[in-house]
Amino acid sequence: MKNDRGTLMSLSEELLAYGKSKGATQMEISISDGSEFSVDVREGEIERLVEAGQKRLALRVFVEGKVARASSSDLSSETLRKLVDNAIERAKFATADQYAGLPEKGIIMAKHDELKIFDPGILEMPPEKKIAAAKETETICLKDKRIKKSYGASFGTFAGELILVNSNGFSGSYQRTSCSCSVGVQTGEGENLFDEGWSDSSPNLDKLMRPEEIATIAIHRATRLIGGRKVQTQNVPVVFEPPMTGSLLSFLYTCVSGSNIYLKQSFLTGKLGERVGSDLVTVIDDGLMPGGPGTRPFDGEGVATRKSTVIESGVLKSYLLDTYAGRKLNMKSTGNASGANNFYLAPGKHSPADIIKSVSKGLLLTDTIGFGLVPTTGDISRGAVGMWIEKGELAYPVAEITISGNLSQILTGVEMIGNDLDFRQSISGPTIKVKEMTIGGK
Amino acid sequence: MSGVNRRDFLRRSSAGLALGVTSGFWSDLLYSGQLPVASPALFEERFGISREDMRKILGIALSKGGDFSELFFEYKVSNSVRMEEDIIKESSQNILLGVGIRVLKGDQTGYGYTSDLTFDRMKQTALTAGAIAAGGSGSIAVNGLTDRQLMQHVYDMSSPFTDVKLNAKIDLVKEAYTAAQSYDKRITKVQAFLADEIQYVTIANSEGVMVSDVRPLAAMFVSTTAEEKGVRNTGFKSSGGRVGMKHFQNVETPKQVGRKSAEEAITLLSAVDPPAGEQPVVLSSLNSGVMIHEAVGHPLEADGNRKKTSIMWDKLGKQVANPIVTIYDDPTIPHYRGSINIDDEGTETRKTILIEKGKLVGFLQDRLSAKVMGMELNGHGRRQSYQNNPVPRMTNTVLAEGDALADDIIKSVKKGFYAVTYQGGQVSDAGKFTFSVNMGYMIEDGKLTRPVKNATLIGTNVQILNEVEMIGNDTGFFLGTCGKDGQSAPVTAGTPTLKISKMTVGGRG
Numbered sequence: 001m002k003n004d005r006g007t008l009m010s011l012s013e014e015l016l017a018y019g020k021s022k023g024a025t026q027m028e029i030s031i032s033d034g035s036e037f038s039v040d041v042r043e044g045e046i047e048r049l050v051e052a053g054q055k056r057l058a059l060r061v062f063v064e065g066k067v068a069r070a071s072s073s074d075l076s077s078e079t080l081r082k083l084v085d086n087a088i089e090r091a092k093f094a095t096a097d098q099y100a101g102l103p104e105k106g107i108i109m110a111k112h113d114e115l116k117i118f119d120p121g122i123l124e125m126p127p128e129k130k131i132a133a134a135k136e137t138e139t140i141c142l143k144d145k146r147i148k149k150s151y152g153a154s155f156g157t158f159a160g161e162l163i164l165v166n167s168n169g170f171s172g173s174y175q176r177t178s179c180s181c182s183v184g185v186q187t188g189e190g191e192n193l194f195d196e197g198w199s200d201s202s203p204n205l206d207k208l209m210r211p212e213e214i215a216t217i218a219i220h221r222a223t224r225l226i227g228g229r230k231v232q233t234q235n236v237p238v239v240f241e242p243p244m245t246g247s248l249l250s251f252l253y254t255c256v257s258g259s260n261i262y263l264k265q266s267f268l269t270g271k272l273g274e275r276v277g278s279d280l281v282t283v284i285d286d287g288l289m290p291g292g293p294g295t296r297p298f299d300g301e302g303v304a305t306r307k308s309t310v311i312e313s314g315v316l317k318s319y320l321l322d323t324y325a326g327r328k329l330n331m332k333s334t335g336n337a338s339g340a341n342n343f344y345l346a347p348g349k350h351s352p353a354d355i356i357k358s359v360s361k362g363l364l365l366t367d368t369i370g371f372g373l374v375p376t377t378g379d380i381s382r383g384a385v386g387m388w389i390e391k392g393e394l395a396y397p398v399a400e401i402t403i404s405g406n407l408s409q410i411l412t413g414v415e416m417i418g419n420d421l422d423f424r425q426s427i428s429g430p431t432i433k434v435k436e437m438t439i440g441g442k
Numbered sequence: 443m444s445g446v447n448r449r450d451f452l453r454r455s456s457a458g459l460a461l462g463v464t465s466g467f468w469s470d471l472l473y474s475g476q477l478p479v480a481s482p483a484l485f486e487e488r489f490g491i492s493r494e495d496m497r498k499i500l501g502i503a504l505s506k507g508g509d510f511s512e513l514f515f516e517y518k519v520s521n522s523v524r525m526e527e528d529i530i531k532e533s534s535q536n537i538l539l540g541v542g543i544r545v546l547k548g549d550q551t552g553y554g555y556t557s558d559l560t561f562d563r564m565k566q567t568a569l570t571a572g573a574i575a576a577g578g579s580g581s582i583a584v585n586g587l588t589d590r591q592l593m594q595h596v597y598d599m600s601s602p603f604t605d606v607k608l609n610a611k612i613d614l615v616k617e618a619y620t621a622a623q624s625y626d627k628r629i630t631k632v633q634a635f636l637a638d639e640i641q642y643v644t645i646a647n648s649e650g651v652m653v654s655d656v657r658p659l660a661a662m663f664v665s666t667t668a669e670e671k672g673v674r675n676t677g678f679k680s681s682g683g684r685v686g687m688k689h690f691q692n693v694e695t696p697k698q699v700g701r702k703s704a705e706e707a708i709t710l711l712s713a714v715d716p717p718a719g720e721q722p723v724v725l726s727s728l729n730s731g732v733m734i735h736e737a738v739g740h741p742l743e744a745d746g747n748r749k750k751t752s753i754m755w756d757k758l759g760k761q762v763a764n765p766i767v768t769i770y771d772d773p774t775i776p777h778y779r780g781s782i783n784i785d786d787e788g789t790e791t792r793k794t795i796l797i798e799k800g801k802l803v804g805f806l807q808d809r810l811s812a813k814v815m816g817m818e819l820n821g822h823g824r825r826q827s828y829q830n831n832p833v834p835r836m837t838n839t840v841l842a843e844g845d846a847l848a849d850d851i852i853k854s855v856k857k858g859f860y861a862v863t864y865q866g867g868q869v870s871d872a873g874k875f876t877f878s879v880n881m882g883y884m885i886e887d888g889k890l891t892r893p894v895k896n897a898t899l900i901g902t903n904v905q906i907l908n909e910v911e912m913i914g915n916d917t918g919f920f921l922g923t924c925g926k927d928g929q930s931a932p933v934t935a936g937t938p939t940l941k942i943s944k945m946t947v948g949g950r951g
Contacts, residue, residue, distance in 0.1 A: 402948020
């Protein structure tokens with residue numbers, strides 16, 4: 001990978017010069033160069049092994065405020081020059097947009113070695129060990145008699161480099177690695193089957209959950225659903241397990257991201273400075289968290305990432321913006337051109353057990369399926385499974401129900417927040433308790 | 443989060459619809475002035491890969507003892523134009539070039555891919571893919587490759603977007619945008635998007651087959667937001683297929699696409715939340731194919747049945763649905779978004795009946811599953827790109843029509859829910875599905891009354907197949923992008939109006 005950096009850097013510089021000579025007033029080039037390995041095992045045997053390397057170049061040209069994009073996995077100079085010619089030609093057909101353009105000059109980046117997103121140990125890990133980890137994860141699951149079938153277990157690694165240069169003088173690159181391990185299982189009898197599983201990933205090998213941890217979680221998540229049944233349609237308090245809080249936060253991210261704000265496609269448009277949640281709710285995006293799954297020194301436009309407080313004690317403090325959205329809204333980019341960095345709900349003081357104990361009748365939400373999320377209104381309506389809570393205890397599993405509510409009402413209705421924030425995804429959250437949502441069942 | 447593979451179907455995503463080439467680019471880089479023709483010569487002439495090289499690579503891939511090797515060459519040019527906030531915001535052009543090399547050993551798969559089409563790099567990739575068979579030794583000789591001609595042509599190549607200039611595409615986008623915007627004064631936002639692509643594939647395998655295909659794809663997508671008294675709602679509409687410019691002149695005009703999108707947004711302004719709970723549900727023919735896709739199609743893909751994780755694996759030959767139900771998947775419907783001449787393993791595609799009069803009669807097969815299950819190929823091995831190994835997938839999935847009139851179906855319901863448009867749906871292998879309804883209506887005393895928004899329909903595969911009570915005579919198709927194992931694929935799904943005797947409707951009513 002290192003051998004190629006110089007070549008790719010000079011390819012980018014060359015193309016930049018070519019674009020300018022052909023009439024681009026501004027131009028940006030990014031190249032990703034990565035290699036992946038993954039192994040899937042099922043019932044103890046290797047089912048699939050994938051190993052590959054891939055380079056891709058993407059570019060944006062601006063001709064007097066008119067924009068065109070292009071990308072290619074064919075890095076031959078003939079193709080790339082043609083791609084630039086075409087992009088400049090196409091840009092002329094776009095409408096001039098005063099907000100379009102590269103970020104301003106003078107960006108200070110964080111030091112990469114402090115970010116802990118590149119682990120040489122991942123590059124050195126022999127394939128046999130990766131295969132063994134996947135096999136071990138599955139084997140532990142299958143030892144449990146309640147697990148009827150395996151979807152298999154997988155172990156994957158990725159190592160890559162990202163290079164970004166632009167005609168404003170920005171030139172940066174960083175390397176990152178990631179490793180992941182997952183397993184999927186099926187439980188239940190006859191036609192009453194349940195799919196579950198667990199997966200973990202990290203930029204660093206020593207932070208990845210061990211096979212036994214992943215298997216234990218997968219077994220627990222699957223077996224507790226056995227015998228799941230419908231409940232009556234009713235309004236009850238809902239406790240979100242951390243992955244479900246994460247899913248809620250993904251929707252919140254959509255609703256605070258710049259393009260949905262300037263297009264007025266989010267219910268949070270125009271709400272800056274207003275109370276949007278209970279005072280327990282503080283939401284942060286932090287691109288500089290060492291070892292974080294979404295940590296990066298700069299975003300897809302070369303803007304340095306940072307820590308942004310999105311919601312502070314219930315008050316909406318900031319949207320998450322790229323350069324264009326920033327200019328449209330008369331604000332500054334927050335370094336979110338690549339999407340969420342590490343986006344999370346700050347943890348509270350309660351143990352998850354105490355949160356469940358506080359519910360006299362309600363639902364512990366463990367998984368949802370479907371697409372029912374509407375940023376324009378904040379409305380949520382999805383299929384759900386979970387555990388029914390009676391008098392502070394987990395009583396029985398529930399399945400084939402729907403859960404619905406509204407993100408605005410959910411944020412306002414957050415009554416307790418857990419102390420169990422564990423950064424496993426770039427969007428993560430602790431256990432939360434929400435005052436009331438509608439369960440659709442019998 | 444969970445390690446389980448889910449299959450989904452998304453209506454509003456424009457991802458995966460990208461398509462289109464500026465004519466200058468196309469003619470310069472490829473065939474000057476000629477219509478795209480399926481020919482292995484593309485990779486031979488343009489990228490200097492001779493068929494002798496291909497034969498050698500196939501042999502190297504088997505040198506460690508694999509049973510079967512395959513090369514999948516792909517060259518794809520995708521274009522898009524986007525209009526929002528009253529301006530043409532940007533255009534894009536993306537090129538995908540590379541080869542995927544697959545080696546099978548029993549039911550094991552070795553896969554490697556590269557965008558570097560030099561012989562040395564392909565050789566290295568072949569060795570990597572072949573390592574799945576480590577320990578064995580090469581015993582299968584790969585003889586000369588024989589061209590196989592396409593036996594069918596299911597795309598509309600009469601007016602390819604490769605010949606359409608960017609300003610003409612911009613005119614289409616503007617027409618759709620303006621139609622949506624001028625539909626009603628309560629329309630506040632419109633986004634219009636046109637994508638076109640052309641994909642060249644050449645597939646060569648160790649059985650000596652070499653076959654190529656050129657696949658056009660075009661899609662227009664309009665989303666419209668309406669606002670009144672602080673209530674905002676969004677409507678969507680897409681149109682397209684394996685088509686060219688004529689589709690947008692003769693089949694469905696940009697104006698119609700724009701107006702339909704706006705109409706949905708306006709209707710939703712007066713919509714209420716649905717009454718939650720179990721009730722009779724009528725699925726409109728407009729978009730409800732998504733239900734067939736999720737509830738029936740995915741569980742009948744061969745891989746889940748080979749691995750016995752699908753709820754249907756032991757039901758072949760058995761009655762699994764009401765005898766009025768017949769369901770098939772047809773990749774050969776002319777010009778449809780899901781249609782393909784050959785699948786991504788080079789197998790000629792064919793209409794495949796899955797459920798006949800309620801009886802399970804077939805699965806959607808790819809090479810690996812068909813071999814392990816000892817069943818015939820039917821041309822359903824698809825992949826997103828050269829970076830992915832093929833898996834069994836749907837193309838155009840259809841529930842065959844009956845003879846009931848849609849009006850009579852609605853009249854038969856005293857109190858229930860009528861589902862019209864969807865945001866998407868999702869199913870697990872265990873057969874549990876969820877659909878997110880963007881717009882529907884309440885049925886009261888056999889009549890459609892108030893519009894409804896934000897409803898979710900949930901149920902199981904087995905339940906829905908057995909509770910189809912009436913089938914209309916009015917098939918409609920849903921255009922979408924299907925996701926499975928991290929791979930997306932263009933598909934359609936069709937159904938007439940259906941009455942389901944009871945389903946769980948979720949919502950806040």
